[in-house]
Amino acid sequence: MSATALAPESEERTQALRKLLNRRYTFIDRKWDIVFWVTAAFVVAAAADITKLLFAGDWDFWTDWKDRQWWPMVTPFAVIIIPSALQYIQWLAWRMPTGAVYTAISMTIASWIGRIFNWDMFGGFPLAFVWPVMILAAAIWLDWVLLKTKSFVLTSLVGAFGFALILWFTNYTVLAPYLQPIDWMGLHVTVADVQGIEYVRGQTPEYLRMIEHGSLRTFLGETQYVSLAFGATLAVAGYWVGQAIGRGLAIWPIGRFIKRF
Amino acid sequence: MRSKLKYIGAVMAAAIAVVLALPPAPASAHGETAQEAFLRMGTVAFWDVKYSAEEVAQGEELTITGTAKILETYPEQLAEPKLGFIGVIAPGPTVVIKERTINGAPAPMAIEIEKGGVYQFKMVLQGRRVGHWHIHPIFGIHGAGSLIGPGQYVDVTESAGGFTNDVKLLSGKTADLENIGMGGVTFWNVIWLVIGFAWLLYWIVPKPTVTRLPVTSQIPLNTDGGAYGLITKKDHRVMNVMMGATIALVVGGMLWQAQAYPDKMPQQVLHFAPEDAVVDAKFVTADASEAAFDPATDTVTAKVTVQNTGSSPASVESFTTSTLTFPVAEKGSAERSVQISPATPIAPGETRELTMSMTDAVWAKERLMPVGESRMQLTGVLRLQDEAGHENFVTIQSFVTPSAMA
Secondary structure, three states, X not given: XXXXXXXXXXXXXXXXXXXXXXXXXXXXXXXXXXXXXXXXXXXXXXXXXXXXXXXXXXXXXXXHHOOOOOHHHHHXXXXXXXXXXXXXXHHHHHOOOOHHHHHHHHHHXXXXXXXXXXXXXXXXXXXXXXXXXXXXXXXXXXXXXXXXHOOHHHHHXXXXXXXXXXXXXXXXXXXXXXXXXXXXXXXXXXXXXXXXXXXXXXXXXXXXXOOOOOOOOXXXXXXXXXXXXXXXXXXXXXXHHHHHHHHHHHHHHHXXXXXXX | OHHHHHHHHHHHHHHHHHHHHXXXXXXXXXXXXXXXXXXXXXXXXXXXXXXXXXXXXXXXXXXXXXXXXXXOOOOOOOOOOOEEEEEEEOOOOOEEEEEEEEOOEEOOOOEEXXXXXXXXXXXXXXXXXXXXXXXXXXXXXXXXEEEEOXXXXXXXXXXXXXXXXXXXXXXXXEEEOOOOOXXXXXXXXXXXXXXXXXXHHHHXXXXXXXXXXXXXXOOOOOOOOXXXXXXXXXXXXXXXXXXXXXXXXXXHHHHHHHHHOOOOOOOOOOOEOOOOOOOOOOOEEEEEEEEEEEOOOOEEEEEEEEEEOOOOOEEEEEEEEXXXXXXXXXXXXXXXXXXXXXXXXXXXXXXXXXXXXXXXXXXHHOOOOOOOOOOOXXXXXXXXXEOOOOEEEEEEEEEXXXXXXX
């Protein structure tokens, strides 16, 4: 008897699905799980890192771009898209709240490989100037909210909003030493500014730096909180961009493909 | 047929392997000749660019001085020059910039600029990466890109202790910009990776993955499948604990940074308009009326009308265009000079038509004569000096007629 033919709430159906969950398949064993988790990591890492660099490249590259106005606005949007897509895929297919964390781990490792080999060893920039954003704590929050709410709508509203805030707090912790004041030729600037001034970036003149250039005193001059709120709102939008990718570009075409056969 | 394909494949694989095994030729320039001639000649002129050394050890200083002028002929199709940045272009941070002054004032960042502005710059660099590096000053102009000044090779040699970039913080502590903050960056990345892996492995090691699909495909999306054992109460409890630990670490991190780094400020933006460069009073005017280029002999000739409005005889000293300076014949080197005819000084009040002639393969080599392009112009700066040693730098421009078309 097919499980789908049973009434949704019946005990018999519950037992049938429990049995199905624990069924051992002859040709589908744990090796397939390993194949999936390992091979997908490369694709996911590339997708997440490229998306991040596409939308928030320079903010992610340089400490002197990691400001309190633009960085918290641009980065959450850029780094929530692929975690959201993976969250949908892994929740739908396996009911695992792991999509964001899986993406974050893959992206973190890929980003560091890029920074160490491309930027430090090949380009010669010190890692202290080019370290990438850390998104793992925010990703844990995102997966936890999905686990608790079981709702993508609520995850987008509560999870994505909190994602942006946690992203800022965790990264501000490591940014702190770079915001210490320093004297450069009699002018007060931050350590991050001096890194930007001293380490030669031939094709990135300083005027291209998109950071806070002075704020109006609306909202008591608290640029940071206004930016965080706006960045969190953008993260909600970014979450749905990721959902569109997960639903439209991944699940739907695969479903069509499977139906053909 | 198959063996033939195998043979071709083997040859191609061997060829690729050889190419990959060969050491790559080092890049020796920065693509300056790729920029259009009118752009290089008509935007910024550099003169008197001097490097204090050709070889420095790591941490040793090298000074670049010179003058750059935003020419009055700045092309109209580019945005009006308003914001600029004088810096250095090199193959990455092979040197660090320790000081920069423009017209005598410290200029850490971009400056406000204008057409006709003259900017005397001084940059103190330190050797950082060991190697043989091609270094140029650049004038980045918002809307136009980086316009390159005269370059020079600089050898950076190894020093005993390697390179450190120590700076003194306002708190009085000393920090090395090469690795400042890396303890925190490493610590927190490791912490989050450990927690992230713990989260992920909790789900994917004890639980099967692919075989959950037959169950998940039969239940609504907005359920955790607890009734069927997909997500258990224990899973919820463990995840709650990990989430709690995450929040505790985030809060702990914020408290730690507030304690460890109490003095912080946002990144600064220090843009300003430099004072005018100190230049001599105007004593001469110059206008180019026609110019020609003979590709057969690599000769550029131009007719320039010069009027001496001063009180002392004046002479042409040099002609500068793009990164090249052509001194007058008697002062120039064997390979680069400009012939001025007549060469005698121009008397006070006199207006004279001069003929400039420059024969040099560099016109073709540097792709500076825009023959065949849509804007065939010669632009540059004429340097004139009176008998008291005062100097005027006058921008001249004329359309160029290639001799083949004359």
